Amino acid sequence: MxxxxxxxxxxxxxxxxxxxxxxxxxxxxxxxxxxxxxxxxxxxxxxxxxxxxxxxxxxxxxxxxxxxxxxxxxxxxxxxxxxxxxxxxxxxxxxxxxxxxxxxxxxxxxxxxxxxxxxxxxxxxxxxxxxxxxxxxxxxxxxxxxxxxxxxxxxxxxxxxxxxxxxxxxxxxxxxxxxxxxxxxxxxxxxxxKAEDFARSHPGGSLGRKLLTHLRDVMRSGAAVPRVSPQAGFGELMSEMSAKGLGAAAVVDAHGRVAGIFTDGDLRRKIEAGVDLRTVLAGEVMTPGPRTIRDDVLAAEAVSLMETHRINVLLVVDADGVLVGAVNTNDLMRAKVI
CATH class of the missing domain: 3.40.50.10490 (Glucose-6-phosphate isomerase like protein; domain 1)
Known part of the structure; x- marks a missing residue:
């Protein structure tokens, strides 16, 4: 040729x-x-x-x-x-x-x-x-x-x-x-x-996914959510994070309410600061009062919150503040909400 x-x-x-x-x-x-x-x-x-x-x-x-x-x-x-x-x-x-x-x-x-x-x-x-x-x-x-x-x-x-x-x-x-x-x-x-009406006639399109997909449809829930108590040792905290692959772990009290979060970024910062992590407890290294979101909102709201505050993980709670799920940017990308 x-x-x-x-x-x-x-x-x-x-x-x-x-x-x-x-x-x-x-x-x-x-x-x-x-x-x-x-x-x-x-x-x-x-x-x-x-x-x-x-x-x-x-x-x-x-x-x-x-x-x-x-x-x-x-x-x-x-x-x-x-x-x-x-x-x-x-x-x-x-x-x-x-x-x-x-x-x-x-x-x-x-x-x-x-x-x-x-x-x-x-x-x-x-x-x-x-x-x-x-x-x-x-x-x-x-x-x-x-x-x-x-x-x-x-x-x-x-x-x-x-x-x-x-x-x-x-x-x-x-x-x-x-x-x-x-x-x-x-x-x-x-x-x-309205846009919601348009989405209902375009459920397969990107707008449909953004306006019709609820967070509960894409979040991790149950045993898939990494969580430890404030009294958990650092080894237990890292084990939970590694096993669940979220990039973070929630720290919850005895009633399941969110007390704090510990992320991969927190780990890097603690190491850079020279903190001896062998003896610390989860409650001592967590970031208290993290951003959370309700489970009954649209997934697009989670995207907006994460982009606004430049975070990669969100903990999902119910009306009483009890941890019911978690989501990261990879979860939202797989659901094609991002």
Missing amino acids: VATTTTPAPEQDRAGIVALATQALDIEAQALLGLKQRLAGPSGEAFAQAVRIVLACKGRLVVMGMGKSGHVGRKIVATLASTGTPSMFVHPAEAHHGDLGMVTPGDVVLAISNSGESEELTALLPVLKRQGVPLLAMTGRPGSSLARHADVVLDSAVEQEACPLNLAPTASTTAQMALGDALAVALLELRGF
Whole structure:
């Protein structure tokens, strides 16, 4: 096999390529600015009305679109569904062959078509009207067939496509996607949707783990927690620390309440200070009144506390201050909370 090398493009070629890219971005940016200006003016009431209709919907927001508009529609559905608005995508062509049965009287339909004349969509309009389903249209032609049959028209018109031929959907699909995001954000805010709600629909993501994982789910508990009494000798203290591998040991009183902690860092500092450790007791070398955390909090709170105070180990207590667990940074990393 003959190795090949890539010859860097001449500077003028690079400049020309970048110019094409920036021109496309300029056109799309202008499309979004135009969309913003219309929303601040006459289009604003239509947008607000669409939001009110979706908020009042007892079913789902059913999104439809052909071609590139269909791809945009699928993304809008994904965003809406993850931010508190039950949504689904129905392909217009498949709707003609049975999938229209997915649309129920309690739903709202959002039909997306830049031209507003997509044959597969317009052919569905009489059926949707007979069902009495509210119809929202997102189109670049407010005078189109789709717009004329819609209850509310969301104007997504653009002056030109980023495509040099002004043919391939580029700026128009950007405008559609941005308008869909604006719809999702408005609905999210008005529903009072919070980060915890987002996490519940993303349990496998990092945010879901941070907001749904409780400390009791990841902490060490029972015999896995290194603990000694204040009267324990230094040998017993070190044995307990070595056996449990936490990097520290809790010092607890007769009732199991935390009196102090002794860490690997404390050991290093005692050795550096020349302390004779052979005869000391745990209560004499421990750090009294260590940072503790309740077992009923989120694991993310433990991360925040450890980062704030620059500590690697936290002792976990119940409402009475009794030691019930312990956690270190490695435990939180394994749980992917960090």
